[in-house]
Amino acid sequence: MKKERFDFKDYIRPRFFPHMWCPGCGHGIVLSSLLRAVHELGLEKNEIVITSGIGCSSRISGYVDFHSLHTIHGRALAFATGVKLSKPSLKAIVPMGDGDALAIGGNHFIHAARRNIDITAIVMNNRIYGMTGGQFSPLSGSGKKATTAPYLTIDREFDVVDLAKSAGATFVARSTVFHAVECKDLLKKAIAHKGFSVVEILTQCPTYYGRKNKEGDAIQMMEGYKNNTVKIGSKKLEENPNLIQRGIFVEKTDVPEYCEAYDRIIQTAMKGKA
Amino acid sequence: MNNQNNIKFVQGNEACVEGAIYAGLNFFAGYPITPSTEIAEHLASRLPQKGGKFIQMEDEIASMAAIIGASLTGNKVMTATSGPGFSLKQEALGYACMAEIPCVIANVQRGGPSTGNPTHVSQGDVNQARWGTHGDHAIIALTASNHQDVFNITVQAFNLAETYRTPVILLLDEVIGHMREKLVIPEPGELPVVERLRTSVKKGVDYHPYLPREDGRLPMSDFGGEHRYNVTGLFHDMWGFPSNDPKVVSELLRHLVDKIETNVNEIAMYKEYWLDDADYILISYGSSARSAIHMARNRRARGVKIGVLELQTLWPFPAEMVREKCAGAKAVIVVEMNMGQVVTQVKNAVDNPHTVFLANRVDGELISPSDIKTLLRMIQGKGV
Numbered sequence: 301m302k303k304e305r306f307d308f309k310d311y312i313r314p315r316f317f318p319h320m321w322c323p324g325c326g327h328g329i330v331l332s333s334l335l336r337a338v339h340e341l342g343l344e345k346n347e348i349v350i351t352s353g354i355g356c357s358s359r360i361s362g363y364v365d366f367h368s369l370h371t372i373h374g375r376a377l378a379f380a381t382g383v384k385l386s387k388p389s390l391k392a393i394v395p396m397g398d399g400d401a402l403a404i405g406g407n408h409f410i411h412a413a414r415r416n417i418d419i420t421a422i423v424m425n426n427r428i429y430g431m432t433g434g435q436f437s438p439l440s441g442s443g444k445k446a447t448t449a450p451y452l453t454i455d456r457e458f459d460v461v462d463l464a465k466s467a468g469a470t471f472v473a474r475s476t477v478f479h480a481v482e483c484k485d486l487l488k489k490a491i492a493h494k495g496f497s498v499v500e501i502l503t504q505c506p507t508y509y510g511r512k513n514k515e516g517d518a519i520q521m522m523e524g525y526k527n528n529t530v531k532i533g534s535k536k537l538e539e540n541p542n543l544i545q546r547g548i549f550v551e552k553t554d555v556p557e558y559c560e561a562y563d564r565i566i567q568t569a570m571k572g573k574a
Numbered sequence: 575m576n577n578q579n580n581i582k583f584v585q586g587n588e589a590c591v592e593g594a595i596y597a598g599l600n601f602f603a604g605y606p607i608t609p610s611t612e613i614a615e616h617l618a619s620r621l622p623q624k625g626g627k628f629i630q631m632e633d634e635i636a637s638m639a640a641i642i643g644a645s646l647t648g649n650k651v652m653t654a655t656s657g658p659g660f661s662l663k664q665e666a667l668g669y670a671c672m673a674e675i676p677c678v679i680a681n682v683q684r685g686g687p688s689t690g691n692p693t694h695v696s697q698g699d700v701n702q703a704r705w706g707t708h709g710d711h712a713i714i715a716l717t718a719s720n721h722q723d724v725f726n727i728t729v730q731a732f733n734l735a736e737t738y739r740t741p742v743i744l745l746l747d748e749v750i751g752h753m754r755e756k757l758v759i760p761e762p763g764e765l766p767v768v769e770r771l772r773t774s775v776k777k778g779v780d781y782h783p784y785l786p787r788e789d790g791r792l793p794m795s796d797f798g799g800e801h802r803y804n805v806t807g808l809f810h811d812m813w814g815f816p817s818n819d820p821k822v823v824s825e826l827l828r829h830l831v832d833k834i835e836t837n838v839n840e841i842a843m844y845k846e847y848w849l850d851d852a853d854y855i856l857i858s859y860g861s862s863a864r865s866a867i868h869m870a871r872n873r874r875a876r877g878v879k880i881g882v883l884e885l886q887t888l889w890p891f892p893a894e895m896v897r898e899k900c901a902g903a904k905a906v907i908v909v910e911m912n913m914g915q916v917v918t919q920v921k922n923a924v925d926n927p928h929t930v931f932l933a934n935r936v937d938g939e940l941i942s943p944s945d946i947k948t949l950l951r952m953i954q955g956k957g958v
Contacts, residue, residue: 313804315813315815316815345802346798346799346800346802347798349797349798351643361804362804362806362815362816365802366802367646367797367798367802367803368802368803368804368805369643369646369797369805370804370805370806370807370808370816371639371642371669371807372639372665372666372669372807375635375636375639375666378631378632378635378636378637378639378640378643379639379640379642379643380643381603381629381631381636381639381640381643382601382603382629382639382640382641382642382643382644382645382651383643383644383646383647383797384643385601385627385629385640385644386600386601386627386643386644386647386648386649386651387647387648387796387797387798389798390647390797390798407632407633407636408632408636411631411632411636562622562627562629565622566622566625568622569619569622569623570622570623570625572623
């Protein structure tokens with residue numbers, strides 16, 4: 301049920317502001333898209349638990365006026381699994397950075413996907429560890445400069461979409477902070493989806509990634525998202541197959557959701573006891 | 575009082591499961607590891623029978639994380655593990671200390687370090703239970719030497735977790751975990767069960783999740799309830815907002831330590847045998863206390879004035895109680911299966927530390943009464 305006009309003040313905790321993100325950081329657009337998605341879905345603030353780990357992206361959990369659980373590095377999905385399974389009526393949203401989600405948290409990521417537990421994982425991919433000052437992440441890719449790669453990275457990167465798909469996520473999408481409306485629409489669908497949903501959002505870190513890799517300031521980096529990405533299946537891919545595709549890659553509704561499957565276990569166990 | 579159905583012949587791990595169910599456990603997350611696995615196995619069967627939830631997580635860290643999440647939605651929660659798994663849980667355990675999340679962690683001890691001696695007994699994790707996670711903090715750790723006591727301390731672990739809003743560690747060991755022995759399940763109401771203290775603050779009124787009441791307790795509000803607040807592992811103020819204000823940092827750290835250390839006498843559980851006139855006191859806990867009691871009983875029959883102080887609360891260490899009990903003793907022998915972890919605490923506690931000796935065994939075999947007797951005879955100046 302759609303409510304009144306969106307006012308971000310209805311959804312944030314003023315006490316937490318100003319936020320700690322650098323000027324030009326893309327994370328604020330993710331926050332805004334998320335709040336607009338929640339608003340348009342007509343969700344009650346009391347039915348949402350936002351769980352995060354450690355890093356710039358993880359600070360989102362404090363800024364929003366939901367039940368918020370700011371945990372330890374990489375384990376947000378495991379905490380959220382406990383929240384969701386113990387109280388399935390809650391909506392579980394987990395914003396994570398690329399290092400948080402896929403380096404230290406990689407195991408939890410694939411297992412949450414495999415279980416198809418009804419959690420929305422947002423991977424805010426800025427291809428760098430920002431909070432600790434610019435070390436390469438598993439999403440940086442090779443040939444990049446970082447404080448821990450002064451001679452350029454030799455590590456290859458994960459493709460978040462392919463990884464989520466192979467691990468069994470039943471909703472997988474990608475967007476960028478340049479495409480803020482698309483971002484909001486994909487988040488809406490992901491949150492409404494019954495099962496494990498992953499939305500990768502490319503978001504710029506001009507401070508540590510852009511500067512080191514000569515990708516320019518925030519505006520230039522966002523222009524990059526505009527020019528280097530296309531909608532899934534776009535004709536432009538024929539000319540340039542290296543363009544990054546945006547949109548919904550997986551949307552499956554025929555896989556049992558974990559909490560619902562466990563409810564059937566309870567029914568069986570209770571009958572067995574009687 | 576007890577009907578036949580309440581009498582069981584079970585492993586210690588199962589006694590722990592029954593105690594947890596009696597205390598109101600309704601969420602368990604775990605990962606298979608010897609010698610604690612039976613706790614997970616039995617709960618996989620028992621919990622859904624009462625509408626509770628069991629989940630086998632992808633690793634030990636995730637199990638610890640999941641129970642914290644489930645505690646916040648208003649559930650009594652537990653995980654179980656052994657040595658290497660207990661090491662892996664330490665960071666999230668510290669989070670539970672910092673965020674004051676009631677939860678119970680059973681560590682059925684095996685030989686370490688590292689993979690160590692997985693199928694054999696040890697009591698090598700006593701200090702890890704106290705200091706395994708980084709930073710200053712306080713912790714509660716309980717142990718027991720027989721299955722009825724395992725049941726009782728498990729119920730008490732949940733009670734203390736709720737009362738003090740803290741993780742409580744059950745330090746069982748391989749012998750206790752796997753040995754079979756009689757267990758009588760108490761009737762409901764026979765043992766006190768402390769329920770979650772929830773806030774009476776009404777909707778729309780500013781709720782301070784981290785502002786202790788006058789009695790020191792922190793009433794909780796379940797996730798999904800009317801009060802939305804922040805839970806974090808950062809130092810935080812009374813609203814749960816992160817803060818590095820020196821006053822906030824200092825006050826929170828002192829609160830975390832004091833809420834437990836100042837209640838050491840309330841938390842202390844122990845049993846004593848023949849202490850009144852004892853010249854020699856054996857201090858022990860867990861499965862090694864069985865050998866200590868056996869040996870003392872035999873020596874008593876031969877006229878030796880010997881008694882046993884069996885510790886059930888290891889942390890916070892009940893130093894004052896230990897000092898008083900040992901005041902009249904000629905010698906104190908600490909019986910444990912490690913290189914001397916509780917003996918250090920006892921030496922710090924008593925008036926005459928040079929009269930404190932260690933009878934230990936660290937080869938994976940249960941310490942025997944004769945192992946202890948050998949040391950006693952040396953102390954008595956008799957030949958071995």
